[in-house]
Amino acid sequence: MDVMNLFRNYEEAVAMILFGIGFSNLLMQKNLIKKIIGMNIMDTSVYLFLAVKGYIEGHKAPIVVDGVQSVEAYINPIPSGLVLTGIVVSVSVSALMLALTIRLYRRYHTLNLDEISTLLKKEEKS
Amino acid sequence: MSFVQNFPFFSILLSLFAGPLSSVLSGKAAKALNAAVITIAGILSAATLVFVLGTGESYVYTMGHFPAPWGNEIRVGVLEAGMAVFFCIVMLLCMMGGAAERLLEIEEGKQNLYYVMVNLLLCSLLALIYTKDLFTAYVFVEINTISACGLIMIRQTGRTIEAAVRYMIMSLLGSGLLLLGIVFLYDLTGQLLMDHIKIQVQLLSVTGEYHIPLLIAISFMAVGLAIKSALFPFHAWLPDAYGYSTLSSAAILSSLVSKGYIFLLIKIFYQVIGFDLIVRSKVINVLFVFGVAGMLFGSVSAIREKDIRRMIAFSSVAQIGYIYMGFGLGTTAGMIASIFHILSHGATKSLLFVAASGLTDVSDKRRSIRRLTGAGYRNRLAGVTFTVGALSMVGFPMFSGFISKILFAQAAMENDGKMLVTVVALAVSTILNAMYFLKTVIRIYTPLPADGGEEEAEGNTVLRMRDCPAKSLAMICFIALNLFLGLSSEPIVDLIRKGLDMFA
Known part of the structure; x- marks a missing residue:
C-alpha cells in the first residue's frame, strides 16, 4: 500500500470522499431538503468516478468527425453512456423526493422528519 | 430459434x-x-x-x-x-x-x-x-x-x-x-x-x-x-x-x-461473482449474522406490537432474516432452502395481509388486536385463512412454512461451524412466531363476553363469503397455493435444484 497512490489518483479519492459526504448526509440529516442534496452529491460522485475511469489521457471524445479514425484516438464511450443513464435515474428520483417533501410540508409546515413523526403520533392519539 | x-x-x-x-x-x-x-x-x-x-x-x-x-x-x-x-x-x-x-x-x-x-x-x-x-x-x-x-x-x-x-x-x-x-x-x-x-x-x-x-x-x-x-x-x-x-x-x-x-x-452471487468465490469472501458471514439477528429481533418487535397489520409487517423482518441466514450457510442446500422460503413467505405473507383485512372489516375497521376478539366467527373464511397463514408461519406440518424450516435445518447440518447457531435460532424464532401468531389466532376465536362487551362490540358486523366475492376467492386461492407449496414440496425443491444447476 502506497499512500502516494491516493494523490496520484486524486480524482478517484475525491469521488469517494464525496460519496461518503453524500451518503452520510442522506442518512443523518433531519432536514428533508438537505437529505435530497446529500442524495444528489452521492449520485454525482459515482458519475465523477465513472467519468474519470473512462477518460484516457490525450484521447478525444468518441465522435467521428473527419472520416474513420483508429480506436486509439478516442476515450472509452461506455462510461459516458452509463453516466447519462444514471443522471436520468437520479433526476427522476430527486423529482419524486421533492414532490413528497412538498406534500409533507403542506401538511405539517416543517421539513424536519423527526418533528413530522412526532406530529403524526400526536395526530393519531387525538 | x-x-x-x-x-x-x-x-x-x-x-x-x-x-x-x-x-x-x-x-x-x-x-x-x-x-x-x-x-x-x-x-x-x-x-x-x-x-x-x-x-x-x-x-x-x-x-x-x-x-x-x-x-x-x-x-x-x-x-x-x-x-x-x-x-x-x-x-x-x-x-x-x-x-x-x-x-x-x-x-x-x-x-x-x-x-x-x-x-x-x-x-x-x-x-x-x-x-x-x-x-x-x-x-x-x-x-x-x-x-x-x-x-x-x-x-x-x-x-x-x-x-x-x-x-x-x-x-x-x-x-x-x-x-x-x-x-x-x-x-x-x-x-x-x-x-x-x-x-x-x-x-x-x-x-x-x-x-x-x-x-x-x-x-x-x-x-x-x-x-x-x-x-x-x-x-x-x-x-x-x-x-x-x-x-x-x-x-x-x-x-x-x-x-x-x-x-x-x-443472480449476482451465482452469475457475476461465482458462488465459491462468494463463500470464500466471507461476505455471507455478515449476512448470516444480520439474518439471525433479524429472525430474533423481528419476532420480538412483532410480539410487542398491538396493531395487527404492523405485527404482520414486523414478522416480515424475521422472515427476510431467514432468507439471509440461508445465504449465510454458504451451501447449495442453504440456497435451495432460501429460495423455497422466498416462495413460501411470498405466498403466506400476502395471505396474512388479506386475511387480516378480512378480520378488521368485521371489527369496525379497527386494527388493534384486542378489538378482533371473536372476529373469526364473524368472518369465517378470513378466520380460517388467518389460521392457515399463522400455522404456516409457525411451521406446522402440511403448510409451506414447515417445509422451509425443515430445509433450513437440513442445510444447517452440512455446515459444522454454523450448525448450532442456526438450529438454536430456528428453534427460538419458531417459539417467538408461535407466541404472537397463535396468540392472535386464539384471540380471534375467543367469543365476545356476553355481558359488558357492548363497547368492544360496537361497530362489529358479520360478513359472509358472498358479501366480498373477490376477497373470498383470493383467500381460497391463497390457501390452495399454500397447501400446494406445503404438500408437493418434493417436485418444487427438485425444480429449484435443477434451476440452480442451470443458473451458474
Missing part, C-alpha cells in the same frame, strides 16, 4: 407498455387491463417454463439481435421462469384481494394511476428476474423503487407519505451502494454482462490481483441489496410502509418487491 423463446421479452414489454397506457384509461378499464396483463405475463412465463424444462438447459436471448458485448441480453432458465410464474400468480391474487379497499382508499379519478404503478412494478420485477446486464439491473431496481413508493403513497394520509419518504431514503442509500459496487466491478473487469464479468473475476481471483477492490465491490452490492430488501438493522421504514398503505400495496410490497431484490442478489 423457437417462438416460445421470445416470451420473456414479450412479457416484460407488455407490462412496460401497459403502464403508460393505463394513465389515459378510466379506473375500471385500467383495472381490467392490469388483470389481463398479469394473467398474460403469467401464462407466457409458464409457457417459457415448460419450454426450458423440455430442453433441459437455459438459453440466452439477444435483444435486437446484436451479439454479446454490444447488445443487451436476457437469460432464461428454470429458476427464472418459475420465479416469474410465481410472482405473477401472487400479484394477481394480491390485486384481487385488495380490490374493494382500493376503491375506498384511493381518491376518485386517481384509480388508474395505481395500475400504472402496478404494471411498471411487474415490468421491473420481470426484468430483474431475466436480465443479464448489471447496469440494466440497476435501472430496473430504481424503477422498482419508484413504483413501490407510488404504491405506498397512493393512499393520501400523513402516515403513508411519511412512510413513503422513509422508504425512499433507505432505498436510495441502498441503490447508491449498489451502483457504486457495480461501477467498481465494471472498472475492475471492463464488462457489464454478467457472465463476461464472471470470467474476468475468476481470472482475478486466480492471480490474486485487486483482491481488496473486488471484496469491496461484492460487499457494496450485497449491503445495498440487503438495505433495499429490509434486512434487520435497516428495517425502520418497513412497519409503517406495510402497515398503513392500502391492502394490495402492503401485500405486494411484502411478498414481491423485497423478493425481487433478493433474487437479484442470488
